[in-house]
Amino acid sequence: MNYQFDFAFLAERWPDFVAGAWLTIQLTVASIALGLVVGTICALARVYGGPWLRRPVGAYVELIRNTPLLVQIFIVYFGLSSLGLKLSAEVSAVIALVVNGGAYTTEIMRAGIQSIQRTQLEAADCLGLTRLQTILHVVLLPAMERVYPALTSQFVLLMLASSITSQISTEELTATANLVQSDTYRSFEVYIIVAVVYLGLSALYRFAFWLIGLVLFERKRRLGTAL
Amino acid sequence: MIQLNANHFLYLLQAATWTLLLSLIAFVGGSIVGLAIALLRVSKSAVLRGVASGYIQLIQGTPLLILLFLSYFGLGIAGYKLVPIVAAGLSLTLYAAAFLGEIWRGCIESVPRTQWEASDCLGLNRFQQYAYVVLPQAVRLAIPPTVGFMVQIVKNTSLASVIGFVELARAGQIVNNSTFEPFTIFVVVAAIYFAMCYPLSLAARALERKAHVGR
Numbered sequence: 001m002n003y004q005f006d007f008a009f010l011a012e013r014w015p016d017f018v019a020g021a022w023l024t025i026q027l028t029v030a031s032i033a034l035g036l037v038v039g040t041i042c043a044l045a046r047v048y049g050g051p052w053l054r055r056p057v058g059a060y061v062e063l064i065r066n067t068p069l070l071v072q073i074f075i076v077y078f079g080l081s082s083l084g085l086k087l088s089a090e091v092s093a094v095i096a097l098v099v100n101g102g103a104y105t106t107e108i109m110r111a112g113i114q115s116i117q118r119t120q121l122e123a124a125d126c127l128g129l130t131r132l133q134t135i136l137h138v139v140l141l142p143a144m145e146r147v148y149p150a151l152t153s154q155f156v157l158l159m160l161a162s163s164i165t166s167q168i169s170t171e172e173l174t175a176t177a178n179l180v181q182s183d184t185y186r187s188f189e190v191y192i193i194v195a196v197v198y199l200g201l202s203a204l205y206r207f208a209f210w211l212i213g214l215v216l217f218e219r220k221r222r223l224g225t226a227l
Numbered sequence: 228m229i230q231l232n233a234n235h236f237l238y239l240l241q242a243a244t245w246t247l248l249l250s251l252i253a254f255v256g257g258s259i260v261g262l263a264i265a266l267l268r269v270s271k272s273a274v275l276r277g278v279a280s281g282y283i284q285l286i287q288g289t290p291l292l293i294l295l296f297l298s299y300f301g302l303g304i305a306g307y308k309l310v311p312i313v314a315a316g317l318s319l320t321l322y323a324a325a326f327l328g329e330i331w332r333g334c335i336e337s338v339p340r341t342q343w344e345a346s347d348c349l350g351l352n353r354f355q356q357y358a359y360v361v362l363p364q365a366v367r368l369a370i371p372p373t374v375g376f377m378v379q380i381v382k383n384t385s386l387a388s389v390i391g392f393v394e395l396a397r398a399g400q401i402v403n404n405s406t407f408e409p410f411t412i413f414v415v416v417a418a419i420y421f422a423m424c425y426p427l428s429l430a431a432r433a434l435e436r437k438a439h440v441g442r
Contacts, residue, residue, distance in 0.1 A: 003305040066378065066424035067417040068385035070396055075417065078409035156288075163290035167389060174292055181300065188301035195289045195297065202288035 009184045010193070020176030021197055027090065027172060028159040031097035035158065036151075038098060039105020040140065046106065047113045057106065064103035070164050072096050077168040093165035093172075101158045108150045112143030145217045152209040156202050163198070173197060231406045236415065242398030243419050249384045249394055252316040254377060257323025264328025266357070269335050279328065286325035292386055294318040299390040315387035323380055330376060334369040335361060371438055375431035378424045385420070395419060 010017075042060065045053045064072070076099075077092040087095070116139050124134040144151070166175035177194040181187040214221050267279035286294070299314035309317065338361050346360040388397035399416035403409050 062425065062428070063417075063421065066382075066428055067420045068382040068396065070385045070388070071399070071413055071417045071420060074396075074399070074409065074413045078403065079413050080410070082407070082409045160288075160290040163292040164386065166292070174290065174296075177293075177296070185304065187296070187304050191293055191297045191301050195293045198290055198293060199285065199288040 003188070005189055006186060007189050007193075009180065009186055009189075013180050013184070016176050016180055017173070017193065017197065020171065020173040021201065023090075023170070024159070024162055024172040024201065027093055027097065027165065027170070028162045030094050031101055031162070032155045032158060034094070034098040035101030035105050035155075038102030040109050042102060042106040043109035043113055044135065044139075046110050061103045061106050064100055065107070069096065069100050069161055070167060072100055073165060073168055089165070089168045089170045092168060093162070093170045097158060097162060097165070100161070101154070104154050104158075105151065108147050108154060109143065111150075112145075112147035113139060115146050116143055141216070145213075145220060148209075148213055148217070152206060152213075155209065156205050159201060159205055160198060229405050231402075231408050231411060235402045235406065235412075238402060239395065239398050239412075239415060239419060242393060242395045243423070245392075246381065246384050246394040246396075246420075247423065249312065249315060249319065249387060249392070250377070250381045252312075253319030253323050253380050253384065256316060256320030257327050257380070260320060260324035261327030261331060264324055265331035265335060268328060268332040283325045283329050286322055287329075291318065291322050291383055292389065294322060295386055295390055311387065311390050311392035314390055315384070315392050319380065319384065319387070322383065323376070326376055326379070327373065330372045331365065331369050334365040334372075337368060338364045368438065371431050371435040374427055374434060378427045378431070381424050381427070382420065 042057045045057045046061075049057070073093065073096040076096045077087065077089065080087060080092075120138050120142075121134060124138040129138065162172060163174040165172060166178060169175065171179075173194055177190050181190040184190070264279050264282060267275045268283075270276055270279075295315065295318045298318045299309060299311065302309055302314070342360055342364065343356065346356045351360065384394055385396035387394055388400065391397070393401070395416055399412050403412045406412070
């Protein structure tokens with residue numbers, strides 16, 4: 001290959017990449033946090049809810065997990081606006097990512113919640129914990145600890161998937177790359193740079209989740225063993 | 228403005244066959260490369276294991292979209308202009324290989340050690356061990372998650388639309404450009420994807436249940 005790599009445009013355009021990466025971080029942190037809330041509530045509904053709760057949640061999970069994120073983003077952004085609900089690209093992106101991430105999180109958290117034995121709930125009852133205390137301390141935290149590696153992977157995948165929101169003109173990292181390459185015609189270099197930035201972000205997110213895990217799971221921090 | 232009519236739906240269904248074709252290319256290509264990756268991952272040489280794991284980390288740490296842009300626009304500007312279907316097939320192959328490689332590594336490693344030792348004792352060489360002892364057992368474990376991953380492949384072919392390959396998602400955009408009824412069109416597009424993916428999801432779950440019966 002006799003292609004001359006030329007990264008000179010970086011001297012001028014690096015603030016664009018930083019801004020794009022920052023928006024990616026903002027969008028995905030919001031989506032991950034909200035997606036975790038949605039997923040946890042849906043998982044509780046799927047395990048402990050009656051059939052009138054389990055079925056709609058099951059349908060939501062199946063519908064989302066069997067259709068592409070790209071089409072979901074189009075439905076939220078173009079579809080809803082044609083129905084009269086106009087949302088900005090950023091808000092649409094977060095909504096689509098939350099709805100999408102929530103469905104995957106539901107399945108992961110459901111597996112965790114189902115791994116909590118009945119005897120744990122009975123013991124919590126005997127200790128006189130309220131229903132909320134039981135769910136919080138006896139069900140959710142240990143459930144989350146069990147599925148934490150899967151959650152981490154899912155959230156990193158969600159961060160990478162946020163690149164798809166560039167298709168509705170959200171000015172995040174991938175959209176920035178598209179913009180810079182159309183100005184400079186240096187598409188090979190631009191996408192290599194962005195790939196490296198995404199790799200760095202993946203590592204950063206994994207590290208952050210590891211830290212959060214240390215804070216969240218006291219038992220694990222003290223003993224260092226799997227639950 | 229053109230009214231949405233039956234021809235549009237036929238067009239979408241036609242485009243769905245391209246989605247299926249691209250999925251097939253990605254799955255076949257991804258399986259071949261993925262098997263190589265899986266075998267490298269369990270190889271005796273630390274260097275080969277490192278190469279395979281580096282590959283997996285690299286692909287799983289970057290968005291598929293960037294991979295697509297690199298193979299279409301990037302290689303194009305570097306003098307290797309690929310037509311969209313080749314660029315999409317290439318990126319999806321590389322992507323699928325990383326995930327399938329990791330899935331299959333797990334399956335190979337979960338074949339009990341004693342099987343390796345027994346086949347050692349019988350004097351089988353490395354190739355015979357894989358071909359007659361390990362892989363047949365690993366394949367049984369591998370089928371449910373592989374079918375599950377096929378759903379991901381079908382869904383991710385939608386990204387090929389961004390490099391101008393006219394599959395289902397791109398066809399939806401094209402129809403939308405002439406009729407401007409995005410909600411109806413993209414719900415229909417989503418429904419067609421669902422019709423392709425849901426049977427695979429159900430099959431994956433049924434196979435998984437069957438695989439667990441034996442334990």
